[in-house]
Amino acid sequence: RIGISGGLTQMSVFTHNFNATPEQGWTAGFSLRGNFYNNFQMAYGMHFTESKFSLQSEFDKKIEYAMSGVQIFVVASYQIVQDHITAELGPVLQINGKLKIDKDDETLLLKDNRLLFAKDITPITMFNGNMYAGITAGIKNLRLHVSYQYGVNNFLNNLNKNDELKERNGGNFNGHIGLLSGMLTVYL
Secondary structure (H helix, E strand, O other): OEEEEEEEEEEEEEEOOOOOEEEEEEEEEEEEEEEEEOOEEEEEEEEEEEEEEEEEEOOOOEEEEEEEEEEEEEEEEEEEEOOOEEEEEEEEEEEEOOOEOOHHHOOOEEOOEEEEEHHHHOOOOOEEEEEEEEEEEEEOOEEEEEEEEEEOOOOOHHHHHOHHHHHHHOOOOOEEEEEEEEEEEEEO
C-alpha cells in the first residue's frame, strides 16, 4: 500500500559542546508498505523534513537553527494487531544541507562558547545515519505513527575539518541527533 504522511518533529542534540533546546519542526513524505512473511511487513520511503533546535547567545537571545533534509528509510515492521498496531525498526539515511539561522543572528556569540559565532557551527555533516524505532496505530487506511530516531554518526564532524574552529572550541566537536516525530499517514 502507498502511504502519504505529514506531521511534526522535535529535534534534540546530544553534545557536550552546547546546551541545545529542542524545537518543533515538520516532516512529510510518502512510503510503500507490504507484507513480507506471516505478521512481518516491510516499509520504505522518503520523507522531507525541517527539524529545529536552539542555542543561547551570550546575551540570552535564542538562536534557532533549522536542519532541512530528506530521509530515505527501510524498516521492518511486526503486526501486533493485524491492520491496527505495528512496531517498526530500521535504518534511515539522512541527507541535509547546512544549518540555517536568521541573518541577524549570524554574528552573535554563543553563550556556551564565547569564542564561536552562531554561523560558525552551520556547516554540519551532509550524510547522516539514524536508527529508527516506532509504533503505528489506527485503521487499515489511516494510521498515526510515533517514532524516535537516534543519529549514529557525529553530525558535527564536518566542523572538525576546520582547525581554527577546533582551536576556538577547545577540542573536537561531537554531537548526535535525537528526532521524535508524530505523523498521520493515509494509505491509498
